[in-house]
Amino acid sequence: MPAGPRPTGPRLLLPGAALAVAGLLVSGCTSGSSSSSTVSNASASPTGSAVPGSNGGVQLQEDYQRVIGNVLPSVVQITTPSGLGSGIVYDTKGNIVTNAHVVGAAQTFAVSLANSTKTLDATLVASYPDSDLAVIRLTNPPSGLRPAAFGDSAKVDVGQITLAMGSPLGLSSSVTQGIVSAIGRTVTEPRSPQSPGVTIGNMVQTSAAINPGNSGGALVNLNSQVIGINTLGAVDQEANGSAAPGIGFAIPASTVTSIADQLIKQGKVTNSGRAALGITARTYFNSSFQPAGAVVVSTTAGGPAATAGLQPGDVIIKLGDTQINTLNALTTALASLQPESKVGVTFVRDGQSRTADVTLGTLGS
Incomplete structure (x- = not known):
């Protein structure tokens, strides 16, 4: 199992899936294809907030x-054989960062720049679906590429003004506005042809409209800094699956730059920044065929669980103070934890309950 974060909040829905959560579903933002970490309350101090007086609105508009x-x-x-999405120019070498569910299984892409009607060829550098991020590279990068500036995730705070930029419904170079609605969200994507069903921690929630085609685009503050990559938008199950205004999620800039740098330099991710037990597991069902824990299928040699004495066949029933009855519950509990932290793991072996202190590792490639 990818022993990384799982949701404490709403589950996410990519095209083709249907999961109900408190009347809301969450939609993946590609078009045409069917740990919550603590974030500092330091202000980004954006310039241009509307101020009292006759010219406040004009200043904000400017x-x-x-x-x-x-x-x-x-x-x-970004256009793929299965649909389209958005991306952000990462450097002058032609590297573009986007969502892994935008690229899917494709290896080649057609890229349209904001200032050109001509498409450019691009190829996949590497993809890391566990964090829903990928990097593609223009085959012949033109001169004058303008890389985006990425902001400090520790300075993102609720109430800051944001602009979402991308290609919703194929309408390239579209912009919507809103605020940062919440920080530190942990949300999950169900399995689909574009996503293996991953969970992403520390997401930025925004009221800026995020629609199909926005995935991979930029969530920006008033300092012209990218504070996240637009990834998912909510839909209202009780309104026949129509868009739920004002609920969207973006992967934070700190995660984006960390993963993108590794994909560009190494072609893989060796440090995701996400806590892991170092096991593969599945949901355990009791004699009444009810989910009753997460059974260890295998452990990584020298990994956190193995070092603490866990073995294949052990059924994990508690992580810290959190009861575990499914594999999803286990990864949900891991979402609130950090690598190198110590946590008690309660498990059942041969009918006896035991507890081991495990120092968590880091989920890698």
Whole structure:
């Protein structure tokens, strides 16, 4: 099992899946294809917030236009055989960061820059579905590429103004506005042709509209900095699956830059920043065929669980103070923890309950 974060909040829905959560579903943001970490409350101190007086609205409008002029040239449209999404120019070498569910299984892509009607060829550098991130590279990068500036995730705070940029429904270079609605969200994507059903921690929740095609695009502050990659938007199950206004999620900039740097330099991820037990597991069902824990299928030699004495066949029933009755519950509990932290793991072996202190490792490639 990928022993990384699982949701404490709403589960996410990519196209083709259908999971109900408190009347809301969450939709993947590609078009045409069917740990919550603590975040500092330090302010990003964006310039241009509307101020009392007759020119406050004009000043804010000018700030919006300035940010759009600064960042929109860094946002691209990505077309694959199964649909389209968005991406962000990462460097002058032609590397573009996007969502793994945008690229899917494709190896080649057509990329449209914001300032050109001509498409450019690109190929896959590497993909890391466990964090729903990928990097593609333009085959012949043009001169004048404008890489985006990424912000400090520790300075993202609730209430800050945000702009979401991308290609919703194929409408390239579109911009919507909102605020940071919450930080530190942990959400999960169900399995689909584009996603293996991963969970992403520390997500930024925004009220800026995020629609199919926005995936991989930029969530931007008023300092013209990317604070996240637009990834998912909510839909309202009680309204026949229509969009739920004002509920979208973006992968935080700190995760984006860490994963992208590793994919570009190494072609793989060796340090995801996510806690792991170092096991593969599955849901355990009791004699009444009810889920009753997560049974260890195998352990990584020298890994956290093996070092603490866990063995294949052990049934994990508690992580810290959290009861575990499914594999999903186990990875949900891991979402709130950090690598190198110590946690008590309660498990059943040969009918006897035992507890081991495990120092968590890091989920890698």
